[in-house]
Amino acid sequence: MINNKEELDSYERAFERHKSRYDLTPDELHNARKHGFYPRSYLIYDFKKWGMAQFLAERDFHKLDFRERGLSPATIDKRNLPLLLQNNAHYLPSLNIAIDKGRVQYIIENGSYQEGDFDLEELLQSYLKKYAKLIVKPISLCGGRGIFTIANTISEDTIKRIEKEGNAIINNVLINEEYAYRINPSSLNTIRVIFFKTKKGVLKPISMVHRFGSTANTCVDNTSAGGVVAGVDIETGGLKHAYTLERKRNDLDTHPLTREKINGLIIPDWSSKKRAIDDLLQEINYLEYGGLDVAFTTEGFKIIEINKKPDFQGIQHLAPALINEEFVEFLRLRGFQKPNAIQPEKE
Structure with missing residues (x-):
């Protein structure tokens, strides 16, 4: 585990930058800092349902030793992705x-x-x-x-x-296939796939979120740019718990502009889409952790970019990371020191 002052200070600097952006009480800010979470996480994570101990805190995440090896550093520069995937050009624009x-x-x-x-x-x-x-x-x-x-x-x-x-x-410019285009036609609406490498060397998704631009004049779907984010049930392709994040979390059932349904929507032909995502993950098996932005378009299944250290909230949007025993083991091998997660009770 990286345990130096620089890494801990990076968390503190980020906390100070973010704390005035959101409407949190002094007690909520105190609790967030005490347990090592960013202020925005306090709005996103369901602490009431799961309790704080089940969630991986950003302060702990900053300390982990993610190994820089092989082709991994090359993915930082978006210009390298077409070179890495040139022999699989069907994945590219x-x-x-x-x-x-x-x-x-x-x-x-x-x-x-x-x-x-x-x-x-x-x-x-x-x-x-x-x-x-x-x-x-x-x-x-x-x-x-x-x-x-x-x-x-x-x-x-x-x-x-x-x-x-x-x-x-x-x-x-790529155009989404019909289900995502209908929800917001002005942006390419992507799925962020957070993945990690298992002990057997297989890349496996731990979570997915679907993002949608929120206005008629935007070409991006990023949450930080006001976009809508919804959790994706990895098994069914169902969209859940959609929201936008401004000073507060605004929960949504439909898109704020088009009024198209988001919560409860099942992504069409999900089994084949999930298979396509799994196949792509094995093409980038030189990585061990990251966020994969993909889109289902009129030209087919496309990779937009790879994020080496993606926005951490996407991992725990629907459920805490520490209930996934394989992911806990992945973290442990990189310096994580908390005990294994407790499995949640079945609803």
Whole structure:
């Protein structure tokens, strides 16, 4: 276990940053800090049902020793994912343009790799004619920040914006298949799959959440950008406990804009979708823990990105992590020192 002052201070700094963002009482903030949780976790986790001891606290999570080995560090940079999956290009958007210091680093289109001295404006204009709409994702930002789309034509300001950002990945805009598009058509609505490696070397999901953009003018579905998040029952594909998080948690049954049903919706053809997720996990078996963002689109099943240390609340949205004995063992081998979790009573 990493047990130095720097790691503990990172929790304290994050707590101080977050504590004024949410409407919590002084007692609630005191309890959150005492037990090592972030303020937002106090709004998300069902402590009343499960008790605090069943949940893995962020302060404990910060101390764990996640090993950096093999290809794992390469996934930090979104531009590396198309290279890692080039031989499985069906998982990728059709178009992948890597931008390095404002210039085209490489292009992978339908699995075909290109390099060259490209004129960025001419290149993007030609791809706009082919794909109608492109999306630019900065490498240095997270939580959906800085992402923007390009449609119709390329302006001088657009090129300057890309060059100023420096490092980015540009894709064709993907469209969700019907069930997710109906809930919110303005964004690509993704499923975040939190996974870990079992002692047998198999990547296994511990939790999944489905995210949806919440407004008509957003192209992102991130919770930090006001998006809707719903837990996914891994066995049935049912959506549960949808909410948005602002100063308070706002529980929802339907989407706030389209009024389409979220809670209780069963994702169509879930058994084949779950199988596709499991197959993809084995393709990235060089990782041991992370968050996989995937989408079911009109072009098929696509991977959007891999997060090496994903937003921790997604793991425990529906249930605490410490009731999963395999995950507890995974944590123990990385320095976790609490006893095995107690199994919950059946409802």
